[in-house]
Amino acid sequence: MSVEIARPDRLSVLRVNLAQQRRALVWWAIAIALMALLFAAVYPSVRDSGDTFDDYLEQLPDAFRSILGEDLTSPAGYLWSQLFSSMGPIVYLVYAIGAGARAIAGEEEAGSLDLVLATPLRRTVVLRDKALGLVSGTVLLSAVLFVALAILGPAFDMTVPLGDLLAAHAVQALLSLAFGMIALAIGAATGARALAIGVTSALAVLTYLLWALAPSVDALEPVLPLSPFRWFADPQPVAEGTELVNVVVLAAISAVAYAIGLVTFRERDLAT
């Protein structure tokens, strides 16, 4: 005798996850659009005082120059040095690490994961949908910045080729997704949200420093490829676009983290 078994609706966890993220995503989107407006609005005055900035750059230590690039006043140089080399990734990392840690560990700590996993959903499906929720949020917020800069840029004489702008957003999204997925995996493996946020943030800071300091510290040069930021930043994407290998490496970090999360989450006891 075979019993007809109820199956979950397709992507039901993703849909619920997006509904839960909706309010936060709206605020993130507003903040990001305002950030784009601010950076675009300031650009004309930066360009007009170009020489001052170039002098300023001359005085900076090598490490800072390697982060900021050699050119602060062209549209691509400005966007890179002021936005994509610091503020941009920070914003997206904060979102992605928070959302990744909340995905499994946050829900487990809140206690509602017991109820979710007492339905016919497989653990792997729950993890997959939560990861898709993280991807969706990251892509959505990246699209907001891309569209805002694509529209606002020309309005403030800050025009960069759309292909390069898209490439910069793509590697920035992949970079934040990599850390978001690491946070998700640590949360899935341990059920501890604060731990996932702490370890992942520490990892992000350390690999950022590795990337920033490697050009001026010879000993760091050989391990530079271990930093996801290297694959984000070189070639400087706003000016030169990016390369396939960069995309592959960044995506591979997410994929490996996801796989580790999947295996560990399937095997362990849930916390009460």
Added chain:
Amino acid sequence: MASVVVADRLTKSYGSTRGVVELTFEVDAGEVFGFLGPNGAGKTTTIRTMLDLIRPTEGGITVFGLRPRDDAPAIHARVGYLPGELALYERMTALELLSAFGSFRGGVARSRIDALAERLGLDLTRRIRSLSHGNKQKVGLVLAFAHEPELLILDEPTQGLDPLMQQEFYAMIDEARSRGATVFLSSHVMPEVERVCDRVAIIREGRLVTVADVGELKARAVRRLAFHFDGPAPLQAFTSLPSVRDAEAHGDTLRLTVQGVVDPVVKEAARHTVVSMESEEASLEEIFLAIYRDGTHRDASDGDGSDG
């Protein structure tokens, strides 16, 4: 009839104290099975192994003949679960939450949700976070019952419910039983188990003390009685009655501890003028003591004496 739940030397060890040790019991199809024990005895641990939320350290458990580890989705499709510590999506309305969890089951009939909500007096438009503890518990009950599962696993289901809602809940259990469902109900209060269960497993400190028919347990149950007479309380006649465990007299009041049927005591009392009487339900602890005294605690008899 086939067993719906079979625990075979089920053991779950945590670092030190909590957990369960070699639980063996079976829950028959169509029965209401009580799982009685004080808080921290291992009830929730046992329930969570049935649902594959945690995995046994030793021994095993099957539900519908399936191992939770291998077939969790197939088991879950046929189970309604109310956790002991209910945590819901606080920002959703009750209806949004019930629809969300419905979608995890491939859809649950809206009419069932409405009917249960109406019955329990639950306003589905309210946000979860604005609900009282009792009302959240009602959401949990709707969640467990809405898809008419074959097996209901209910962990301390009546906590937070007012007496009227408790009666409604007992009626829902009776109805589930009459449509052929099996119910596994954990509780730390004896009267609740007496009211709804056919059989009961008693668990203490992670170990199974006994599995018994509720009727049988009642017959063994300890009760405290007090009689107030219109004159000095007669003590002598009562101390010799076989069911009386303990008796003392103060002025016109006689206090007795009675195990099992109270009939001989009442008949003896009736030979005098009884002004009033009180009967007090035995506490869980007293029930345990009575069971231990009867020697039904298996581990105590076949142990190696290391603790004695």
